Amino acid sequence: MTDPKDCQPIITVRGLRNAFGEQVIHDDLDLNVCRGEILGVVGGSGTGKSVLLRSIIGLQTPEAGEIEVFGENMIGRDEGEAKNIRRRWGILFQNGALFSTLTVAENVEVPIREYFPFIKPPLLDEIASYKIAMALLPADAGPKYPAELSGGMVKRAGIARALALDPELLFLDEPTSGLDPIAAAGFDDLIRSLQKRLGLTVFLITHDLDTLHSICDRVAVLADKKVIGIGTIPELLALDHPWIQEYFNGPRGRAAADSYEEGAQA
Amino acid sequence: MAEGTEQETDHRQGSVYRVAGALTITRAATTQREIDSLPDPLTIDLSEIERMDTVGAWLVYRTVRDRGAEVIGASRDEVSLLKQVGEFDKPTRVVPDEPHNFMAVLRELGEWVSEAGTTLVGLLGFFGATLIGFANIIRRPKRFRVNAVVQRFDVVGVRALGIIGLMSFLIGIVIAQQGAVQLAQFGAEVYTINLIGRITIRELGVLMTAIMVAGRSGSAFAAQIGTMKITEEIDAMRTIGVSPIEALVIPRMMAAVLMMPLLAFWAMLTALLGGGIFVWLDLQIPPLTYIQRLQEVTPITDLWIALIKAPVFGFIIALSGCFQGMLVQGNSEEVGSRTTTAVVQSIFLVIVLDAIFAVFFSSIGWV
Numbered sequence A: 001m002t003d004p005k006d007c008q009p010i011i012t013v014r015g016l017r018n019a020f021g022e023q024v025i026h027d028d029l030d031l032n033v034c035r036g037e038i039l040g041v042v043g044g045s046g047t048g049k050s051v052l053l054r055s056i057i058g059l060q061t062p063e064a065g066e067i068e069v070f071g072e073n074m075i076g077r078d079e080g081e082a083k084n085i086r087r088r089w090g091i092l093f094q095n096g097a098l099f100s101t102l103t104v105a106e107n108v109e110v111p112i113r114e115y116f117p118f119i120k121p122p123l124l125d126e127i128a129s130y131k132i133a134m135a136l137l138p139a140d141a142g143p144k145y146p147a148e149l150s151g152g153m154v155k156r157a158g159i160a161r162a163l164a165l166d167p168e169l170l171f172l173d174e175p176t177s178g179l180d181p182i183a184a185a186g187f188d189d190l191i192r193s194l195q196k197r198l199g200l201t202v203f204l205i206t207h208d209l210d211t212l213h214s215i216c217d218r219v220a221v222l223a224d225k226k227v228i229g230i231g232t233i234p235e236l237l238a239l240d241h242p243w244i245q246e247y248f249n250g251p252r253g254r255a256a257a258d259s260y261e262e263g264a265q266a
Numbered sequence B: 001m002a003e004g005t006e007q008e009t010d011h012r013q014g015s016v017y018r019v020a021g022a023l024t025i026t027r028a029a030t031t032q033r034e035i036d037s038l039p040d041p042l043t044i045d046l047s048e049i050e051r052m053d054t055v056g057a058w059l060v061y062r063t064v065r066d067r068g069a070e071v072i073g074a075s076r077d078e079v080s081l082l083k084q085v086g087e088f089d090k091p092t093r094v095v096p097d098e099p100h101n102f103m104a105v106l107r108e109l110g111e112w113v114s115e116a117g118t119t120l121v122g123l124l125g126f127f128g129a130t131l132i133g134f135a136n137i138i139r140r141p142k143r144f145r146v147n148a149v150v151q152r153f154d155v156v157g158v159r160a161l162g163i164i165g166l167m168s169f170l171i172g173i174v175i176a177q178q179g180a181v182q183l184a185q186f187g188a189e190v191y192t193i194n195l196i197g198r199i200t201i202r203e204l205g206v207l208m209t210a211i212m213v214a215g216r217s218g219s220a221f222a223a224q225i226g227t228m229k230i231t232e233e234i235d236a237m238r239t240i241g242v243s244p245i246e247a248l249v250i251p252r253m254m255a256a257v258l259m260m261p262l263l264a265f266w267a268m269l270t271a272l273l274g275g276g277i278f279v280w281l282d283l284q285i286p287p288l289t290y291i292q293r294l295q296e297v298t299p300i301t302d303l304w305i306a307l308i309k310a311p312v313f314g315f316i317i318a319l320s321g322c323f324q325g326m327l328v329q330g331n332s333e334e335v336g337s338r339t340t341t342a343v344v345q346s347i348f349l350v351i352v353l354d355a356i357f358a359v360f361f362s363s364i365g366w367v
Helices: A048-059 A077-085 A106-116 A123-134 A151-162 A179-198 A209-215 A231-237 A242-249 A250-266 B025-037 B052-069 B077-088 B102-139 B146-182 B189-230 B233-240 B244-283 B287-297 B302-326 B331-361
Strands: A008-021 A023-033 A040-043 A064-069 A090-091 A170-171 A201-207 A216-223 A224-233 B011-013 B016-018 B021-024 B041-047 B049-054 B069-071
Touching: A008 A048, A008 A201, A008 A216, A023 A048, A023 A064, A023 A201, A023 A216, A023 A224, A040 A048, A040 A090, A040 A242, A040 B102, A048 A064, A048 A077, A048 A090, A048 A170, A048 A201, A048 A209, A048 A216, A048 B016, A090 A201, A106 B025, A106 B302, A123 A151, A123 B025, A151 B302, A170 A179, A179 A209, A209 B011, A209 B052, A216 A231, A224 A231, A224 A242, A231 B146, A242 A250, A242 B102, A242 B189, B021 B025, B021 B041, B021 B302, B049 B052, B052 B077, B052 B244, B077 B287, B102 B302, B146 B244, B189 B233, B189 B287, B189 B302, B244 B302, B302 B331
Parallel strands: A040 A201, A040 A216, A090 A170, A170 A201, B016 B041, B021 B049, B041 B069
Antiparallel strands: A008 A023, A008 A064, A216 A224
8 A cells, every 4th residue: 555645754754664573563563754744553452553653753663674763763763853853742641640749830841941941931831831721721720630630631731832833743542532522522622632733643542443533644564573564544444454444444433434424425 | 034144134213113124032132132222102114124023013012012012014914913912901910819917927836836737647647556456356367468568577677777877887997096086085995886886786786777768768768658649549449448557558668667676786787897897906906905994884784775776766757758658648849848858847746755765764763
C-alpha cells in the first residue's frame, strides 16, 4: 500500500528492528507519517505500538533501522541537537505523566521555562492559562495538583502541556483509554479541532474504534512485527488480512462503523 | 522559513510596531519588551509576517486587550488565529491560594495538633488490629504464612548481618579509642574495658541495631505496603478475603520482633571484638585478659536488659513502618513522605522507650 501522492513525510521509519533479548518486537518495519494528517496506529496487545512510539521519540534505541523526524535522522544524535527537535513535538503519555509535585499550570509552564527561560510571569502565566483553556479545562483547574484531577482532566492537562510549545507534531498514546464514552468523544473532538486549528500532525496510538472512525485520516495496522497495512479504513478492509478483518468487522468494529455512518448521513 | 533563523527587521515609526518574518514563542520575551516600550496609541502591522504561532497571537491579542492597539495587515489565517486566542482568554491561577496571616498560622497549628492526635489514635487502632490478627492466627494456625515469615527473616535478619556487624565493629573501636584517651588522663586506661563492656551490651548494641533496622527494614515496610496501597493490591486482597494484616503486617512484625534480639546480640559481639582488638593493639591488653575482665565487670543483667529491649524495639519499628505504609493514599509522592515519617517516628519512639527502660531497670536494682 502506498502513501497518498501529496504526502510530505514528517516521520519516516525504514527497516526498524527492535528486540528485547530473544523476543523480536519489530523486524524491518517501514512507516511514513504525512504532514497534517491524523494517523491512527492500531495492533493487538504486544505488537509494539508503544515501542514504536518510544523508538520515534528517542526513548528506545532500536537495534537497526533509520528514523527521520522533520527530515532529521534521530538515531545516535547528541543531546544538544536532539533538544531542538524535541522542541517541535509534544507528547501525551498514556497515563498523563504529569509531574505530581507541580500544579497543572506549572506543568504546562515546564517546557516553556526549559526552552525559553526569558519568558517570565505574568506573560508565562497568561500563556499557561491560555493553553489550559484551549485544552478545554475549567479555569479553576490551573492551581490544582494532578492527584486532585479526574482521569479525563489528567489527559486534558497532559494535552495542554504537550501543546505548550506550539508543536508541529503531536504524539498521543491511547488518549481515550480509561475515559467514559462521553469524555472520549469530547476528547476526539478536541484533538480534531486542535489539529485543524493549529495544523498539527498527530501520531495517535489507540484501541478506540470510535476514535479511528471519527478523527483518523489514515490508520496503520501493526502485526507480524511490521506495518501490515496503512490507509483509510475502506482501503484497509480491501486487504484480506484476517486480523484487520476481525478488528474492523468484529461486533465492536461493526457497531463503531455503523454509528459513524449514521452520524455522517445525519 | 526555517526554525530559529528568522531575520527580524523592526521599523519603529512613532507608535507603529511592524513585525517581519516570524512572530513566535522563540522571541516572545523580546517582542513583549519592544511592544511595552512603544507609546500609545499603538498600531501593530502584521502585513510582513510569515509565521505566527499561538504565543505570538497571544502577544498581539493582549496588547489589543490591554492597550486598545489597532491591528492592520493581518491575513485571514492570522485574523482567525487571533480570534481563537481571544476565545480562550480565561485567566487561571498557577498555584493555589496560600493565605499568610495569623489565622492561617493558627489553623495550621490546629491541623497539626489534630493530625498528631489522629495519628496516635490510628497507631493504637493499628496495634489493636495487629493483636486481633495474631489472635486469629493462633486460633487457626493453618492461616499462618510460614513462607512469607521465613522470607522476611532472611531480608530483615540474615541480610542485615554484614552492615550491622561492620557498624558495630567500628563503634567498638571508637568507644575504646575515645575512652582510652580520656581515661589515660587519670592513668586508668584499664577501665576502658569496663566502658566497652557495659556501654555496648547495655545500651549501644541494641540501640544502634534498632536505628539500623529502622532505616533498613522499617522504611522498606512502609514503602512496600504503601506501593501496594497505590496499586490497589491491598484492596484486591481484601476483596478476595485475604486479610492484609495477616498476609503483610504479621510476617513483617514477627521478623522484626524475632530478628532484633539476634541482631542486637550479634552487634554486641562485633562491638566487643572491635574494642578488644583496639585495647590489644593500643593498650597491650591481651585478648584473654580482656575477656576475663569483661566477665568480671559486666553483670549478666546488662545482657538481659538488652535482650528484653530488643524485641520491643523491633515491634515498634515494624508497627510504625506498616502503619505508615497503610496510611498511604493518592500519589507516589506520598510513599516517600510516609516512608520518611515511618523512620523518624520509629527512631523517635525507640529512643523514648529506651529512656523509660533505663529509668525502670535502674529503679528495680539492675544497675
